[in-house]
Amino acid sequence: MNLDKLLETGDRCIHKEPPTCTAQCPVHLEIIDFLAEVEKSNFQNAYKLMEKKMPFHKIIGRICDHPCEAVCERNKAGGSIRISELEKAVLEYGTYKPKKVWPLPKNKGKVAIIGGGLSGLTAAVDLDKKGYTITIYEKSDRLGGRLWDFVDKGLTEALLQEEIKTVKDKKMAIQLEKPIDEVRLEALLTEYDAVYLGTATWESPLKWNSSTFQVEASTLFVGGQLVTKTESIIASASSGRRAAISIERYLSKVSLTDSREREGVFDTPLHFEISKHVALPPIEKSGEIYNPEEASAEAARCVKCQCRKCIEGCVHLRNFEMSPDAYVRQINHSERIILGTHYANKMINSCAECGLCKEECFLDISMNDIIHETRESMVERGKMPASAHDFALKDMAFSNSSRFSLVRKQPSKEESKDLFYYPLISFSDYVKGLYKGTGKTEYLFYPGCQLPASYPDDIKSIYEYLVGHIKGDVGIYLGCCGAPADWAGQQALMNENVEAIKKVWEEMERPTFILACSSCIRIFKKYLPEIAIASLWDIYVEKGLPNKDHIKTPQTLSIHDACGTRENSDLHESVRKIVAKLGYGIEELEYTKDRTKCCGYGGLVYYANRDQSNAFVNERIGESENDLLVYCAMCKDLFVSGGKRTYHLLDLLYPKDDGEAATRKMPTLSERHHNRSRVKQILLKEIWREEPEETMREDQFKLIIPDDVKQKIEDRYILMEDIQAVLQNAEENNERFCNPETGEYLARLRRDNVTFWVKYEKEENAFILKSVYSHRMEIVEE
Amino acid sequence: MKHESTDQTKWYCDKCQRELELAKVKVKYMEGNFEVDLMKCPSCNQVFIDETLALGKMKEVEEGLEDK
Ligand code: SF4
Ligand code: SF4
Ligand code: SF4
Ligand SMILES: [Zn+2]
Numbered sequence: 001m002n003l004d005k006l007l008e009t010g011d012r013c014i015h016k017e018p019p020t021c022t023a024q025c026p027v028h029l030e031i032i033d034f035l036a037e038v039e040k041s042n043f044q045n046a047y048k049l050m051e052k053k054m055p056f057h058k059i060i061g062r063i064c065d066h067p068c069e070a071v072c073e074r075n076k077a078g079g080s081i082r083i084s085e086l087e088k089a090v091l092e093y094g095t096y097k098p099k100k101v102w103p104l105p106k107n108k109g110k111v112a113i114i115g116g117g118l119s120g121l122t123a124a125v126d127l128d129k130k131g132y133t134i135t136i137y138e139k140s141d142r143l144g145g146r147l148w149d150f151v152d153k154g155l156t157e158a159l160l161q162e163e164i165k166t167v168k169d170k171k172m173a174i175q176l177e178k179p180i181d182e183v184r185l186e187a188l189l190t191e192y193d194a195v196y197l198g199t200a201t202w203e204s205p206l207k208w209n210s211s212t213f214q215v216e217a218s219t220l221f222v223g224g225q226l227v228t229k230t231e232s233i234i235a236s237a238s239s240g241r242r243a244a245i246s247i248e249r250y251l252s253k254v255s256l257t258d259s260r261e262r263e264g265v266f267d268t269p270l271h272f273e274i275s276k277h278v279a280l281p282p283i284e285k286s287g288e289i290y291n292p293e294e295a296s297a298e299a300a301r302c303v304k305c306q307c308r309k310c311i312e313g314c315v316h317l318r319n320f321e322m323s324p325d326a327y328v329r330q331i332n333h334s335e336r337i338i339l340g341t342h343y344a345n346k347m348i349n350s351c352a353e354c355g356l357c358k359e360e361c362f363l364d365i366s367m368n369d370i371i372h373e374t375r376e377s378m379v380e381r382g383k384m385p386a387s388a389h390d391f392a393l394k395d396m397a398f399s400n401s402s403r404f405s406l407v408r409k410q411p412s413k414e415e416s417k418d419l420f421y422y423p424l425i426s427f428s429d430y431v432k433g434l435y436k437g438t439g440k441t442e443y444l445f446y447p448g449c450q451l452p453a454s455y456p457d458d459i460k461s462i463y464e465y466l467v468g469h470i471k472g473d474v475g476i477y478l479g480c481c482g483a484p485a486d487w488a489g490q491q492a493l494m495n496e497n498v499e500a501i502k503k504v505w506e507e508m509e510r511p512t513f514i515l516a517c518s519s520c521i522r523i524f525k526k527y528l529p530e531i532a533i534a535s536l537w538d539i540y541v542e543k544g545l546p547n548k549d550h551i552k553t554p555q556t557l558s559i560h561d562a563c564g565t566r567e568n569s570d571l572h573e574s575v576r577k578i579v580a581k582l583g584y585g586i587e588e589l590e591y592t593k594d595r596t597k598c599c600g601y602g603g604l605v606y607y608a609n610r611d612q613s614n615a616f617v618n619e620r621i622g623e624s625e626n627d628l629l630v631y632c633a634m635c636k637d638l639f640v641s642g643g644k645r646t647y648h649l650l651d652l653l654y655p656k657d658d659g660e661a662a663t664r665k666m667p668t669l670s671e672r673h674h675n676r677s678r679v680k681q682i683l684l685k686e687i688w689r690e691e692p693e694e695t696m697r698e699d700q701f702k703l704i705i706p707d708d709v710k711q712k713i714e715d716r717y718i719l720m721e722d723i724q725a726v727l728q729n730a731e732e733n734n735e736r737f738c739n740p741e742t743g744e745y746l747a748r749l750r751r752d753n754v755t756f757w758v759k760y761e762k763e764e765n766a767f768i769l770k771s772v773y774s775h776r777m778e779i780v781e782e
Numbered sequence: 783m784k785h786e787s788t789d790q791t792k793w794y795c796d797k798c799q800r801e802l803e804l805a806k807v808k809v810k811y812m813e814g815n816f817e818v819d820l821m822k823c824p825s826c827n828q829v830f831i832d833e834t835l836a837l838g839k840m841k842e843v844e845e846g847l848e849d850k
Pocket of ligand 3: 012013014015307308309310311323324325360361362363364365
């Protein structure tokens with residue numbers, strides 16, 4: 001994995017970028033935090049934030065010309081936050097006695113400060129704190145400069161005197177009534193290690209660097225109004241502080257220019273959309289300054305400008321309290337450590353790989369791609385926890401084994417002869433289709449693995465429909481497209497699977513694949529772009545719906561698009577056309593089509609982190625009061641388990657009279673296996689009229705399973721065939737424990753890399769299951 | 783990972799009809815290889831793991847090793 005590229009992507013994320021207010025504040029008060037503290041009435045914490053960033057905060061907090069307010073995003077929705085009024089309130093309610101700081105020994109060099117106004121005092125105090133010996137030269141008889149103009153205009157004389165006294169109390173030399181001219185300046189430059197010039201005017205023109213304030217290559221630094229050329233108080237203070245930083249860097253012999261791009265006012269790369277927020281007008285003051293309640297209410301209007309677009313859409317990022325920039329740092333750490341715990345594993349396996357984040361991000365940052373690449377890297381380095389995806393990968397192996405997998409050409413005309421003479425059947429589209437058979441497979445129906453597992457009875461009907469409606473022979477191919485391997489980051493396995501599909505495609509002379517599963521579509525587009533594909537749903541739109549009388553109760557449905565279809569807008573439209581044709585109303589969800597969310601199955605999160613999967617389910621089903629309409633088997637399964645009435649498109653196209661389709665529980669993990677095998681049997685017997693070589697595996701023991709144990713079997717990803725195998729071994733070899741007090745048996749069997757345990761009781765010829773569980777750790781019995 | 787089940791005394795090996803005894807047992811997972819005290823049949827060596835152990839401590843250790 002290219003970690004430099006990874007970090008670069010993380011750095012592009014603007015989540016942590018400052019809001020406009022802070023970027024335009026010359027001293028970068030952390031305004032979001034400041035306002036959050038005020039909102040919570042933590043005035044003292046707010047005060048500390050002012051103290052941290054503002055020189056002479058007690059003065060500036062009262063007279064700042066607040067450039068932050070002009071750019072406040074709130075201005076577009078009711079009016080800027082009254083930040084400067086809130087600063088005044090905080091000075092009133094949050095002041096506390098500062099801790100005594102012990103001055104550093106003054107051994108770092110001598111600096112002269114010319115001009116005792118705000119910028120000069122700021123530079124003086126900052127450098128004094130760092131251990132420089134300071135002398136202030138002021139032409140008048142008092143410090144403070146134009147701050148005196150603010151007496152009775154925001155400041156009291158007492159306050160100003162008090163603040164000036166704090167300067168005088170420090171160990172600096174203060175020379176009043178000492179005007180400096182060019183000749184004196186020359187002398188100071190030789191006498192001192194550096195000189196700061198903070199007078200509003202100077203007799204001759206000077207040339208300084210606009211980011212370091214150094215005058216040419218000399219030891220002279222400038223600041224204050226001479227540089228800012230404005231009346232702005234806060235700009236003056238900021239320039240004094242920045243010049244002090246330059247002096248410190250210069251005298252410490254480090255680069256003057258390194259990483260200073262964001263000093264002073266800068267343009268933040270943050271993009272923030274206020275449009276979703278309702279307009280709120282500013283809170284009026286009832287007195288001279290905000291009272292504490294008013295202050296808190298005013299601060300509450302701040303919308304805390306920050307990019308959270310992807311996070312708002314994704315319950316995975318929210319569950320782990322991760323922004324993409326932080327996520328990237330965690331991955332980077334996890335990829336670099338060799339010894340020690342990889343704490344991020346669980347998180348990395350909890351992403352649904354649904355791609356919504358990229359869709360939401362105006363910078364196209366795709367956590368999906370990053371996380372996927374990380375999984376591949378984990379597998380490659382042997383760091384992928386085996387337990388995360390084991391079950392799904394075994395399920396995939398099952399689907400590609402002879403128990404499900406099947407490839408057949410359309411039954412030939414020759415083989416179907418008998419059907420053509422039978423008057424009734426010969427009217428069916430299917431038989432007409434067979435009659436037109438050419439022997440060349442133009443299409444291959446590939447229903448995937450989950451649709452046959454969930455809708456075993458419909459696969460034959462769909463196949464017959466296709467033969468009857470499509471021009472050209474339609475063959476069938478049963479198997480798994482490899483989506484589990486892709487999600488699990490198993491590149492080698494994925495490639496193997498892709499090659500196997502390609503081989504069938506070549507052998508069949510490159511037919512178009514007809515796909516019904518959204519995951520298959522995604523996988524074919526990603527790994528098999530050379531194979532032409534058509535979606536079953538598109539074909540229904542084009543060729544007409546299979547049955548005539550579907551509609552039961554017309555109602556309004558909300559369509560949940562499978563996340564794998566995100567980029568497939570034609571498919572979205574086809575599905576909507578079918579639903580409308582069937583007579584249902586449609587109400588779109590907020591997150592729909594290319595902005596759809598994952599049902600909770602994607603990325604195998606269902607197996608890797610069930611809580612996270614449930615969070616996806618619950619968030620999605622909570623989005624609408626309407627019944628949902630889905631067209632992916634797993635979406636249906638998860639939503640119904642979450643308690644939401646959900647139709648699969650096939651429920652409507654091939655209605656069954658076996659109860660409410662919208663609440664019908666989907667098959668268990670074992671039933672899914674069983675159903676797939678059954679589909680193969682049905683097709684072989686009824687379409688190809690062959691006797692299957694393999695017979696369905698019948699259960700050897702009759703089991704009685706209480707509901708709570710049924711649930712455990714599902715939650716713990718245990719198959720009935722595992723249970724049967726444990727029982728068989730226990731019964732045949734007596735390998736089991738027995739509890740005479742309860743009459744219970746406990747037996748174990750290691751199958752592949754898992755040990756399964758079954759606790760049971762015998763009753764006549766049946767076994768009552770008491771519990772089942774498993775572990776992956778191997779016990780050496782010796 | 784020492785473990786003493788709450789009801790282990792009542793269980794015995796059905797194959798050998800013997801009571802279980804606490805013994806040092808080797809367990810392996812990924813790169814991890816260690817010995818723990820578990821109940822087992824002294825004659826056929828079947829080791830008894832109850833549900834609390836399998837889903838509690840054992841799972842924890844498995845996860846710990848998987849994240850190494
Ligand atoms: S709304 Fe809040 S965070 Fe956004 S610009 Fe205004 S004060 Fe700053
Ligand atoms: S791919 Fe989906 S689940 Fe993963 S981070 Fe993006 S939005 Fe969240
Ligand atoms: S949408 Fe997400 S990834 Fe994109 S900039 Fe915003 S926070 Fe970062
Ligand atoms: Zn024994």
